[in-house]
Amino acid sequence: MSERCAAIDCGTNSIRLLVADDDGAGGLVQVDRRLEMVRLGQGVDATGEFHPDALQRTFAACEMYADLLREHGVDPAHTRFVATSAARDAGNAEEFFAGVRERLGVDAEIITGSEEAVLSFTGAVSGIGEHPDPVLVVDIGGGSTELVLGEERRILAATSIDIGSVRLRERLLKGDPPSQDEIRATVEHVDAMLGSSGVAVERARTWVGVAGTMTTLAAVHQELPAYDPAKVHGAVIPREELVPLCESVVARTVGELRDIPSMHPMRADVISAGAVIVQRLAERIGADALTVSETDILDGIVLQLLERDRR
Structure with missing residues (x-):
């Protein structure tokens, strides 16, 4: 039987969480879904770096999600954290990586635009x-x-x-x-x-x-x-x-x-x-x-x- 899994998607404007179980038929059963507006991409287009306030908001959301993952019994080995456009563009991305790792026990992955597209398609069509x-x-x-x-x-x-x-x-x-x-x-x-x-x-x-x-x-x-x-x-x-x-x-x-x-x-x-x-x-x-x-x-x-x- 598959373990309970979790996904965190950290984008330019929001950070979102999904916790789900296997439905036994190739699909999933939603356990919890959350969204926090953190505006991680604040000013990145102009400065090339994450704003300190944006990092603070994002890390606060990560701490809340860490509590939820423990509450739902999700192992870090079954959790994936992906970051998209804002993290690809930021010069101080290492501060972001370290903060996520410290709070959630998983590494943030900067996925390519093509992988992001494939995952979005798979998820959207499933529903x-x-x-x-x-x-x-x-x-x-x-x-x-x-x-x-x-x-x-x-x-x-x-x-x-x-x-x-x-x-x-x-x-x-x-x-x-x-x-x-x-x-x-x-x-x-x-x-x-x-x-x-x-x-x-x-x-x-x-x-x-x-x-x-x-x-x-x-x-x-x-x-x-x-x-x-x-x-x-x-x-x-x-x-x-x-x-x-x-x-x-x-x-x-x-x-x-x-x-x-x-x-x-x-x-x-x-x-x-x-x-x-x-x-x-x-x-x-x-x-x-x-x-x-x-x-x-x-x-x-x-x-x-x-x-x-x-x-």
């Missing part, structure tokens, strides 16, 4: 049930966006591109609300990056969005009185409703966005940049709707760990 192929999974993070096109659980093309909600907000979309010139410059930059991605997104018959930008847009679209993962998971937003939704988000001030009941306060200042990416994707993707999934890279990591244990 959406029957669907027409090809499937495009889009994971918009704080520092990068992963595009993965696949069919019958086989990946056809995958890439990680350097456009993310924090990166674009700090670099291009600085106004509150953003000016028309800023929006135009951001659209041009996103279009150029998507156009050179090498992934034929127009082929997709199913479009699956994972991670905070996508899940938040699903909650806003449903006008939820509070964020509800059960209502967000599997939510479908038709393209004709998605584009104006994104445009509405981009046009609002941070204060107006923070007043939305389902909006996490620490996402309000970067969601507009993520919405630009979604809106530009919607203009290119062949599928006529976005399906939002709560299963993502965390699920992909745990499924990989469980598969290893079954051997």
Whole structure:
């Protein structure tokens, strides 16, 4: 029998935990899932280093997760900690590595963009049930966006591109609300990056969005009185409703966005940049709707760990 496993995903904007058991049929049973907004990527694009405050927030979350792992009886040997775009870019990454190791007893792995894409695809597809192929999974993070096109659980093309909600907000979309010139410059930059991605997104018959930008847009679209993962998971937003939704988000001030009941306060200042990416994707993707999934890279990591244990 497989041991209980855990995955921690430390991105540019958030650090997340999933603890799960083997369901005995090749899948997993969720035991605990957590998210903490730590903004590890604060200023990395400009300075090339982690800000001390960002490290402090991240280490505090690691300490909390260490307590949870002990509570759930997860052995460090069955725990994987992956770090993505912000940690790839930081000059003082060793301080980050040492802090994670000290608090959790595991080494942080800086995974490649291609591995991140594969794990995101595996996790996302595990949660959406029957669907027409090809499937495009889009994971918009704080520092990068992963595009993965696949069919019958086989990946056809995958890439990680350097456009993310924090990166674009700090670099291009600085106004509150953003000016028309800023929006135009951001659209041009996103279009150029998507156009050179090498992934034929127009082929997709199913479009699956994972991670905070996508899940938040699903909650806003449903006008939820509070964020509800059960209502967000599997939510479908038709393209004709998605584009104006994104445009509405981009046009609002941070204060107006923070007043939305389902909006996490620490996402309000970067969601507009993520919405630009979604809106530009919607203009290119062949599928006529976005399906939002709560299963993502965390699920992909745990499924990989469980598969290893079954051997």
